[in-house]
Amino acid sequence: MKRISKTLACTALAAAVAGTMIFGGCAVMLGKDGADGKDGQDVSIYEIYDATNAAREEAGLPTLTFLDFIAEYLNYTGDELEQATSLQAAINRSLLSAVSILTTFTIPATRPYMSDTEETYAGSGVIIDIDKEAGDMYVVTNGHVVYVSGAEGDGYCDDINLYLYGSEYASGDTESTAISASIAGVSLTYDIAVLKVEGSELVKNSHAVVAEWSNSETVFAGESVYAVGNPEGALLSVTTGIISRDSEYISIDMYDTLQTTDDFTYRVLRTDAAINGGNSGGGLFNKNGQLVGIVNAKSIDESIDNMGYALPAATVRRVVNNMINRYEERGGETHGIYRAKIGIDYQLVSSSAYFNSETNLTEIVDTVQVYSVSEGLANGKLAEGDIIKNIKIVSSDGTVKEDVAITRFYSVSDVMLSAYEGDTVTITVSRSGSASDLSFSMVITSSSLTLEV
Numbered sequence: 001m002k003r004i005s006k007t008l009a010c011t012a013l014a015a016a017v018a019g020t021m022i023f024g025g026c027a028v029m030l031g032k033d034g035a036d037g038k039d040g041q042d043v044s045i046y047e048i049y050d051a052t053n054a055a056r057e058e059a060g061l062p063t064l065t066f067l068d069f070i071a072e073y074l075n076y077t078g079d080e081l082e083q084a085t086s087l088q089a090a091i092n093r094s095l096l097s098a099v100s101i102l103t104t105f106t107i108p109a110t111r112p113y114m115s116d117t118e119e120t121y122a123g124s125g126v127i128i129d130i131d132k133e134a135g136d137m138y139v140v141t142n143g144h145v146v147y148v149s150g151a152e153g154d155g156y157c158d159d160i161n162l163y164l165y166g167s168e169y170a171s172g173d174t175e176s177t178a179i180s181a182s183i184a185g186v187s188l189t190y191d192i193a194v195l196k197v198e199g200s201e202l203v204k205n206s207h208a209v210v211a212e213w214s215n216s217e218t219v220f221a222g223e224s225v226y227a228v229g230n231p232e233g234a235l236l237s238v239t240t241g242i243i244s245r246d247s248e249y250i251s252i253d254m255y256d257t258l259q260t261t262d263d264f265t266y267r268v269l270r271t272d273a274a275i276n277g278g279n280s281g282g283g284l285f286n287k288n289g290q291l292v293g294i295v296n297a298k299s300i301d302e303s304i305d306n307m308g309y310a311l312p313a314a315t316v317r318r319v320v321n322n323m324i325n326r327y328e329e330r331g332g333e334t335h336g337i338y339r340a341k342i343g344i345d346y347q348l349v350s351s352s353a354y355f356n357s358e359t360n361l362t363e364i365v366d367t368v369q370v371y372s373v374s375e376g377l378a379n380g381k382l383a384e385g386d387i388i389k390n391i392k393i394v395s396s397d398g399t400v401k402e403d404v405a406i407t408r409f410y411s412v413s414d415v416m417l418s419a420y421e422g423d424t425v426t427i428t429v430s431r432s433g434s435a436s437d438l439s440f441s442m443v444i445t446s447s448s449l450t451l452e453v
Helices: 045-058 066-073 078-095 313-330 410-416
Strands: 011-013 020-023 028-030 098-107 117-131 136-141 160-164 179-187 192-197 224-229 237-252 264-271 283-286 290-300 308-312 337-340 344-356 361-373 387-394 400-405 424-430 438-443 449-452
Touching: 045 066, 078 224, 078 237, 078 283, 117 224, 117 290, 136 313, 160 192, 179 313, 192 313, 224 290, 237 290, 237 308, 264 290, 290 313, 308 313, 313 337, 313 410, 387 410, 400 410
Parallel strands: none
Antiparallel strands: 011 020, 020 290, 028 117, 098 117, 098 160, 117 136, 136 192, 160 179, 179 192, 224 237, 224 283, 237 264, 264 308, 283 290, 290 308, 337 449, 344 361, 361 387, 387 400, 387 424, 424 438
């Protein structure tokens, strides 16, 4: 493997936000020299702690434990100290569910007299399932971490190596600690890929753990979060921040055509936790150590600071389950996912915010209305003007897979990702002229499944 150095590459334009959108992971190409800079806002409390102890040593003073540092220098109260140590524990556990990723692509020569070239990129991933006895695991990352436009194999990587925390490619050694992985499922539409590891002795003998998904349908502005990833290809590390915005949309030029007509649009969370090239595919966690998002991009511009983005866990975990289900049914790599379509279009007709004095959170409530009904499962059941109140999905064996009150516009799309062939979808609506809510059930058939790549 080539010696790791730091150069930003793979930049992409984003029409949805000011400045330039850069992938948080595929953006680091390894093997070329480059600059390494960071602004003052990227400094973590752990760096301040290390600097403080270094200064104390120079002054002949004893070094402090992390807890003593917090109490003495930051004047934390007992409750604040407990919160800080709890966050530290959550962060350290999350490091054991994280992986660094190196992907090597073959780029075909563009001229007869030229040779094919190899390019290696750095990214991040999160362990979502593990079988220590067998040495198997599933890892979630971004689709763009394993895809480069123009590379051999239709752009999808077949040379993927993972590295566990504490066993990373230190001192240029990328061989002895590499865990080979393959693509189990990938979708550029959702910018998500699931990687499969099988029979790894390194996994068998590791202390790796599975990350816990947040089951919440939403996050809230101001919520404390931390990102675990492989920024600049400089090994796994942590940055902290808050949720700056709970939901917005960005566009990314995945095919590097510089044309907006083929851009992909993603719903994301915005965070001010420092995100850099190489963070793509890494986890964004809440203070309890639960996965609330998968980092996939950042905005870069001279006038922009700390605007990073993550795909929401509410979407990602459903996409991942869909991919794994299809992979295990087919017994091999799959591209895209099958989404159930019941034959309705819907629209946001109103949105308002209020302060919930019980939760001390400002909550947004959307009103989602059926706009039209086409020939499909919903024909003759749902009607134009119906307000969607709840969606419930039950599998053929009676297991309740989803039962979600629709208070946000995006929840309809997210919940339907869980509907597979044979499942029963029950949609509850309020209808003008009806004294009470109405519920309609539909069984998902193969003809109502559409492949989204």
